[in-house]
Amino acid sequence: MGGSCAWSMVRYCKDTGNESDVVWNNKLRVGKRRSLAGMFREIPSVKGSLRRKIIISSIPTIAKIFLLTFIVYFDIFNFVLKQRLQLRITSLALTAAVLIDGEAHSRLATSADEHSIEYKEIQKVLQDFQLANTDIKEIYTMRLSGYSDEWEVVVDAKLKDPLHIGTVYDAAANDLLAQAYTGAVADDRLLSNLWGSGLRGYAPIKNSNGETVGVVGMLVSVEEIYNQIRKLGFRSVIIFIIAIGIISFVTSKLIRNFTQPIEEMTTAVNRFKAGDNDFRVNIQTGDELELLGNAFNAAADLTVDYQRMIERDLQNTKLQKEKIFNVYRDVIRAVTQGKFNLLNEQEFELLKSEGVFQEEVKITVPTDVNSAREAIASYMKGAGYSEQDIAHTVLCISEAATNVIKHAGHGRMRICALPQGVRVCVLDHGPGMDFDKLPNMIFLQGFSTKISMGCGFSIIYMYADKIYLATSEYGTQLAMDFQITIHKNKGFSLT
Amino acid sequence: MGLDIRTELQNQEAILYFTGVLDIATVDLIQASVSQLSNMRGVSFDFAKVTFVDSTGIGTLSTILRKFISEGVRVTIKNIPASVFEIFDILGLPEIFGEEVFQRQA
Numbered sequence: 001m002g003g004s005c006a007w008s009m010v011r012y013c014k015d016t017g018n019e020s021d022v023v024w025n026n027k028l029r030v031g032k033r034r035s036l037a038g039m040f041r042e043i044p045s046v047k048g049s050l051r052r053k054i055i056i057s058s059i060p061t062i063a064k065i066f067l068l069t070f071i072v073y074f075d076i077f078n079f080v081l082k083q084r085l086q087l088r089i090t091s092l093a094l095t096a097a098v099l100i101d102g103e104a105h106s107r108l109a110t111s112a113d114e115h116s117i118e119y120k121e122i123q124k125v126l127q128d129f130q131l132a133n134t135d136i137k138e139i140y141t142m143r144l145s146g147y148s149d150e151w152e153v154v155v156d157a158k159l160k161d162p163l164h165i166g167t168v169y170d171a172a173a174n175d176l177l178a179q180a181y182t183g184a185v186a187d188d189r190l191l192s193n194l195w196g197s198g199l200r201g202y203a204p205i206k207n208s209n210g211e212t213v214g215v216v217g218m219l220v221s222v223e224e225i226y227n228q229i230r231k232l233g234f235r236s237v238i239i240f241i242i243a244i245g246i247i248s249f250v251t252s253k254l255i256r257n258f259t260q261p262i263e264e265m266t267t268a269v270n271r272f273k274a275g276d277n278d279f280r281v282n283i284q285t286g287d288e289l290e291l292l293g294n295a296f297n298a299a300a301d302l303t304v305d306y307q308r309m310i311e312r313d314l315q316n317t318k319l320q321k322e323k324i325f326n327v328y329r330d331v332i333r334a335v336t337q338g339k340f341n342l343l344n345e346q347e348f349e350l351l352k353s354e355g356v357f358q359e360e361v362k363i364t365v366p367t368d369v370n371s372a373r374e375a376i377a378s379y380m381k382g383a384g385y386s387e388q389d390i391a392h393t394v395l396c397i398s399e400a401a402t403n404v405i406k407h408a409g410h411g412r413m414r415i416c417a418l419p420q421g422v423r424v425c426v427l428d429h430g431p432g433m434d435f436d437k438l439p440n441m442i443f444l445q446g447f448s449t450k451i452s453m454g455c456g457f458s459i460i461y462m463y464a465d466k467i468y469l470a471t472s473e474y475g476t477q478l479a480m481d482f483q484i485t486i487h488k489n490k491g492f493s494l495t
Numbered sequence: 496m497g498l499d500i501r502t503e504l505q506n507q508e509a510i511l512y513f514t515g516v517l518d519i520a521t522v523d524l525i526q527a528s529v530s531q532l533s534n535m536r537g538v539s540f541d542f543a544k545v546t547f548v549d550s551t552g553i554g555t556l557s558t559i560l561r562k563f564i565s566e567g568v569r570v571t572i573k574n575i576p577a578s579v580f581e582i583f584d585i586l587g588l589p590e591i592f593g594e595e596v597f598q599r600q601a
């Protein structure tokens with residue numbers, strides 16, 4: 001596991017035996033599974049659903065926090081801006097008021113005084129003030145007319161069609177005007193009227209005795225500022241959207257760093273489940289995930305060790321079984337002087353191919369046993385066997401066919417002619433015989449024991465000239481050779 | 496070929512005449528025929544027309560013989576053909592149940 005590869009938070013390391021093969025991040029490769037079986041399998045990939053869930057749940061939260069912060073900041077900005085505007089307007093009004101001669105203002109009584117020096121001077125002051133502060137749209141002076149709460153214009157700075165002295169101003173909707181007699185005031189809300197939109201400001205004009213003789217009023221244009229605020233707001237929204245995009249990207253990257261080890265672990269588990277026992281992870285996060293990765297690797301190593309141990313044991317068991325089989329084969333052959341032969345499957349296949357095929361009988365139901373008997377009896381009668389030989393052979397075939405019904409359920413019988421006799425093969429796909437019980441089945445004396453062990457074999461052993469048996473968990477194959485009596489008498493052997 | 500069994504009853508003595516083969520396909524019939532017998536003092540099986548017996552047939556026969564003997568019923572198998580008797584002999588039935596139980600065909 002491992003090898004020379006550059007550091008990454010997570011990497012795949014696959015030990016192929018000769019070299020280390022590194023796969024980066026999520027680029028899973030499908031290739032040959034390096035197992036003892038060497039099979040090729042597709043490896044299931046991780047879809048990253050945990051990462052998606054975290055991203056989907058965290059980005060809206062971050063966006064909400066960001067938006068809330070933005071709104072709060074914007075509100076605070078607006079509030080401060082408004083306060084500054086109000087301060088500026090009141091300052092402007094106060095400054096303008098200070099510049100106006102209160103005594104001179106008091107002497108302006110009727111429209112006839114509009115040609116007076118006092119009027120011109122005050123008007124010039126207002127005009128100069130307006131020129132110096134270009135955001136002042138309107139600037140004028142007013143005073144209480146003396147009739148109830150009625151106000152009248154005194155000096156209007158407008159050059160063209162100025163309001164005349166005594167023009168009545170409807171102050172019903174203007175709460176500020178009354179307050180202006182005591183101190184400078186300014187609107188806190190944007191005003192739109194005949195004169196435009198902006199914020200109003202007022203400051204008292206005092207005479208030399210400190211008495212308020214009028215107010216200077218002005219309409220300060222704040223459209224530019226509000227336009228800029230609107231532009232600022234629009235730009236802020238754009239910035240917010242871009243920021244959200246950047247935050248989403250960065251967040252997903254950060255989350256990926258967190259979820260990637262988990263994804264790698266999930267992939268590792270899936271690969272192990274699919275049979276890729278050589279796969280290991282290398283998680284170097286310095287936290288519980290690293291511990292988990294190391295634990296997975298340790299468990300995988302242990303599993304592989306156990307698997308190899310089991311495979312070795314199975315191999316040993318197979319070898320031992322083969323040894324035991326060979327011992328049984330040799331002993332039985334020796335004791336029976338070559339009459340009874342245990343064969344393996346390959347050897348039996350060769351045996352089956354010997355001779356000339358005559359007939360095959362299926363054995364599927366009990367009455368098929370009689371069919372098998374009749375078939376061999378008919379063949380042997382035609383081949384010139386003696387009645388006794390036929391009787392003995394028929395008995396053997398009856399025993400063999402009965403065993404098929406009893407132990408395998410179904411099978412078949414094949415008759416092949418040999419040069420000096422006949423070979424009858426009885427084949428099935430049953431559970432097989434315990435060949436270690438064969439000695440008892442063949443040689444054990446005692447009827448009751450034979451019945452319990454299956455005395456058919458002892459009968460077959462008694463009458464057949466040669467017996468070949470191959471048995472496994474896939475089925476039993478029995479071949480019985482019967483010499484024709486004339487050849488027996490002349491000492492011919494089937495082998 | 497199957498098996499046919501004809502039963503004759505007289506004064507608590509039964510004679511069962513077998514015709515055919517005793518093998519895996521016919522042992523159930525044997526059991527069924529014998530199970531109908533009750534309160535017998537003697538049971539005789541006539542094998543004159545039996546053409547074939549294998550170890551499965553003999554195993555069933557053996558079970559039936561043991562049952563009758565344990566119940567005190569006198570049982571015999573008579574007129575056994577030579578080929579069939581050979582099998583009885585190989586498997587040792589006369590030794591187990593007594594020579595007198597098995598009577599060869601004349």
